Amino acid sequence: MSVRPDTVAHPESAAHTDSLTDTETRTAASATFLTSLENRRVPRLGGFSVTLLRLELLRKLRNRRTLIFTMIMPAVFYLIFGLTNKGEMLGSTDAALYISVSLATYGAMIATTTGGAQVAIERALGWSRQLALTPLHPAAYILIKVIVSMALGAVSVIVVFVLAAVTGVHAPLGTLMASGLLVILTSGVFAAFGVMLGYLLPAENAIQVASMVLGILSLIGGLFVPLEIWPDTLQTIARFTPAYGVGEIVRAPLGGGYDHWAIVSVIVWLGIFVAGSAWALRRDTARV
Amino acid sequence: MTSQTATHTAPPTRTSAATPAAVSLNRLTKSFGELTAVDGLNLDIRPGEVVAFLGPNGAGKTTTIDMLLGLGRPDDGSVEIFGMPPRRAVALGLVSSVMQTGGLLDDLTVRETVDYTSAIFASSLDTDLVLERAGITDIADSVVKKCSGGQKQRLRFAMALLPDPALIVLDEPTTGMDVTGRRDFWHQMRADALTGKTILFATHYLEEADEFADRVVLVADGRVVADGPAHEIRGMTAAKTVSATLPMTDDTTESGVNDLLDRLGGLAGVESIDVAAKRLKMRTTDSDAAAKMLFENACTDLEITSHSLEDAFISLTSKGA
Numbered sequence: 001m002s003v004r005p006d007t008v009a010h011p012e013s014a015a016h017t018d019s020l021t022d023t024e025t026r027t028a029a030s031a032t033f034l035t036s037l038e039n040r041r042v043p044r045l046g047g048f049s050v051t052l053l054r055l056e057l058l059r060k061l062r063n064r065r066t067l068i069f070t071m072i073m074p075a076v077f078y079l080i081f082g083l084t085n086k087g088e089m090l091g092s093t094d095a096a097l098y099i100s101v102s103l104a105t106y107g108a109m110i111a112t113t114t115g116g117a118q119v120a121i122e123r124a125l126g127w128s129r130q131l132a133l134t135p136l137h138p139a140a141y142i143l144i145k146v147i148v149s150m151a152l153g154a155v156s157v158i159v160v161f162v163l164a165a166v167t168g169v170h171a172p173l174g175t176l177m178a179s180g181l182l183v184i185l186t187s188g189v190f191a192a193f194g195v196m197l198g199y200l201l202p203a204e205n206a207i208q209v210a211s212m213v214l215g216i217l218s219l220i221g222g223l224f225v226p227l228e229i230w231p232d233t234l235q236t237i238a239r240f241t242p243a244y245g246v247g248e249i250v251r252a253p254l255g256g257g258y259d260h261w262a263i264v265s266v267i268v269w270l271g272i273f274v275a276g277s278a279w280a281l282r283r284d285t286a287r288v
Numbered sequence: 289m290t291s292q293t294a295t296h297t298a299p300p301t302r303t304s305a306a307t308p309a310a311v312s313l314n315r316l317t318k319s320f321g322e323l324t325a326v327d328g329l330n331l332d333i334r335p336g337e338v339v340a341f342l343g344p345n346g347a348g349k350t351t352t353i354d355m356l357l358g359l360g361r362p363d364d365g366s367v368e369i370f371g372m373p374p375r376r377a378v379a380l381g382l383v384s385s386v387m388q389t390g391g392l393l394d395d396l397t398v399r400e401t402v403d404y405t406s407a408i409f410a411s412s413l414d415t416d417l418v419l420e421r422a423g424i425t426d427i428a429d430s431v432v433k434k435c436s437g438g439q440k441q442r443l444r445f446a447m448a449l450l451p452d453p454a455l456i457v458l459d460e461p462t463t464g465m466d467v468t469g470r471r472d473f474w475h476q477m478r479a480d481a482l483t484g485k486t487i488l489f490a491t492h493y494l495e496e497a498d499e500f501a502d503r504v505v506l507v508a509d510g511r512v513v514a515d516g517p518a519h520e521i522r523g524m525t526a527a528k529t530v531s532a533t534l535p536m537t538d539d540t541t542e543s544g545v546n547d548l549l550d551r552l553g554g555l556a557g558v559e560s561i562d563v564a565a566k567r568l569k570m571r572t573t574d575s576d577a578a579a580k581m582l583f584e585n586a587c588t589d590l591e592i593t594s595h596s597l598e599d600a601f602i603s604l605t606s607k608g609a
Contacts, residue, residue, distance in 0.1 A: 037370070040380040041410040051407035059395050126390025130447075132359055134408045135379040 046137025048144065056148045060115070069114065069211075070156045074107035078160050081224070083167055090226070091256045097171050098254065100164040101179050102223045105250050107156030108187040109218065109243070113210045115149025116194020120206035123199070138281055146191040153187040154180075171254075178253040186246040189266055190214070192273035193242070199280030217243040242269040308371030310335045310455050310486040311356060315365035317510075318351050325351040327510035328365065333486060335370075335454065340497035340518075341490040342601060343507035349490045352507070353459055356488075357385055369455060381409050381451025386444045388460045394433040398424055398443055401432060405447045412450040422446035438469040445473075458489035462496065474500055494601055498522075506604055514604050521604075527559050528575040528594050532587040534566045548585050552578060 043049075060066055082099035090098050119142075122128050131141060157180045164171075197210050218224055220234060221243030227235055238244050245265035252258040311333035318326040326348040333339050343349050354360035355367055358374030369377035377383045392401060402419060406412045419425045422442045427435065435443065441461065448456055462470040474496065491497055497504050498518045506514040506521065514521050534545055549568075553561055557573035568587070572578050575592045582590060 037380075037382070039411075040382065042379045043408060043410040047408040049407045051403060055396065055400055055404050055407075058400070059393065062395050122393070125393065126387065127393055129359070130387065130391035130405075131408075133357060133378055133385050134405060135381070135410070136408045 043135050046140035047135050048137075048140040052144050053147060056144055057151060060148060060152055066111070066114065066152065070107050070111040070152055071159050073110070074103045074156050074160050075163055077106070078103050078163055079167075082164065082169075086167070086169060093254045093256055094169060094171075096164065096167075096169045098251065100160050100169065101183070101251050101254065102247060104157040104160040104180065105183050105186075105246060106214075106218050106223050107160060108150075108153030108183050109190045109214055109246075110211065111153040111156055112146070112149040112187040112191035113194035113197070113214055114207050115152060116145055116191045116196075117198040117201075117206045117210045119145065119195055119198035120201055120203040121198075124203035142195055142277065142281075145195060146188060149191045149194070150184055150187055154184045157183050175253045179250055182250045182253070186249055186266060189242055189246065189270045189273060192270060192277055196273050196276040196280055199277065214243075217241050220244075221247055223247050240265065242266065245269065307335055309333060309368070310337070310370060311488065312368040312371075313352070313356065313365070314368075316352065316355060316362050316367065317364040318348075318355060318360065318362050325510055326355070326362075329507070329511055331505060331512060331515075333488060335486050336484060338487045338500065338502045339489070340501035340504045341488055341507065342494065342497050342504055343490075347507045348510035349507060350459065351510075353385075353457055353488075353490060357383065357457060377455075381412065382453055383455040383457065384448040384451055384453040385457040385459065386441070386448045386461050388463050391444060392432050392440060395431065397429050397431050398435065398439075398446075399428040401443060402446055402450065406450050409451045413452050418446040418449045421449055437464055438472070441465065441469075441473060453485065455486040455488070458487070460490050460492060462491070462493065470496070506601065508604070521601075522594075527557075527571045527573050528592055529569060529571055530575050530578045530582070531567060531569040531589075531591045531593075532582045533589045534563070534568050535586040535588070548581075552581060555581065 078100055082096045082103065085095035085099060088095040119128065161176055161180060165176075194210055197213075198206050201209055220230065220238045221227075221241045222238065223243055227238055227244070230238065239259070239261070242265070245259075245262040248258045248262035249266060309332050311331065313329055313331040316326050316329040316331075317324070325346075329348070329352060341349055341353070351360065355362050356369070356374060358367075358378055367374050369383050372380075372382075374383070393404075396404065399415060399419065402415045406415055416425070419428055422445045424439060424442045424446060427439055430439075432440065432443070445461075462473050465473060470493070489496075489501070501518060503516065504514070504518050504521050505512055534548075549561060549563070552558065552568075552570065555572065555574065555577050558578065559571040559573070561568065561570040563569075568582070570578060579590060579592060
């Protein structure tokens, strides 16, 4: 057996020394240890901090695919579908404005869902397990993910709205602000949706599945095309999907009224996704 | 297999009232369906001990470590780290862990990864300090994705040092490293960064346990089967292996060899004799007597080897041995 000369505190190596000194040293060491124990604290807010927000945002901005999906795609869609319909009226609203709000919503949805679903990748990387060995509370971790995803969603809203303004689609600034804020707020529903998928699905397909589901929801929920083009049955089903509710709410500031049940729908979906995330998090085995 | 537990020669814990045990596992039990992974495991580790946790795959090492770190909940029994529940010890930064693989984000730099972890703890050591102690100051600005396996392991080590823990748990920390990498890693572990800390490491490499641990805890089938200093575990099977080449030339007949084998078998302390081709291999507790007889009977190329920890490991952990 090799005795490590540097482990002073080890009782067996200490046993060779004079026992009186030994006891004194150990008592002193214990006292020091207990004092240091009292000085140890648990972090506030479950470990939530600005540093984590900054680093998580940095990670987002480094990911080229995220940037393409959340900024370039909605912008390109706007140029293809929005701008070409400029001047046509949907009720009392310019179709291009209507479409730009829808596409901003779609961009924010993609940003938040994929942002939430990223926990699947982090689970596969063992990062979640690493975090389980720190005082970071799972709720703080998910909150950070949600805030960063919503921030990225906000960028996608700004990109589309700026593009709309530049291309001559006029709308009162207040209307755009109100609409934009509603987009960012309601995107929280999809952040929770993404987190839930991230804990339920394997890493390889969590994000693909999430994007696909979003595409379908947006299509039948009236984000890409007006709901009226679908058969009656599908229209009825569509009214129960989260994308429909969110779409109704974010377009409300444009005027022309909205379905009041949309608010109920969005709140119910938020509840379902948050509860689903909490459940999925609990059943998630620590070792992946 | 239960009677082999060597009591670790612990001096009476005079200061136990002042300092709680670093680790105290009491009748720890955990099953996964039909399989009992950990079966009433008892283990106490005093502050400052360096303990190797050895056992074959499926012995329950990882399950035990998971429960020790609060990542798994025991079905029965209790875990205490410095007298408190594991989650509490983790939250206070008293215990940290270096994992075998994973646990890193590819898209952050080395420094950012340390900053990230540092931000979570209520108080932690300075980022530059732990980078230096882990020997990765020079790669602080490299992206984790581009780091080598050894560099990543040092980064995990740096992260484990951050909360200035009193106990560090390493789950097979050098798996996948080459010999030089292993030596470098352990050199780091022996450096001042770990002075006075309690260390528990699981390992596949028996020489690591032999060389770096004060105490070796052998587990098999979810129980502790042996516990003591490395040399004591090795001594639990006192037999040595004696091997020699038999003199099978023209003037020695087949019956002459058989006669020799009979006489060797009659010696005190002989456990087994095997002959393969002309090479004889025997296990005996009295290697001197065997060697003398082999030498007197014109055997050549005599070799005597004492048992490695690995032999003890195999004989103690295999069922029905």
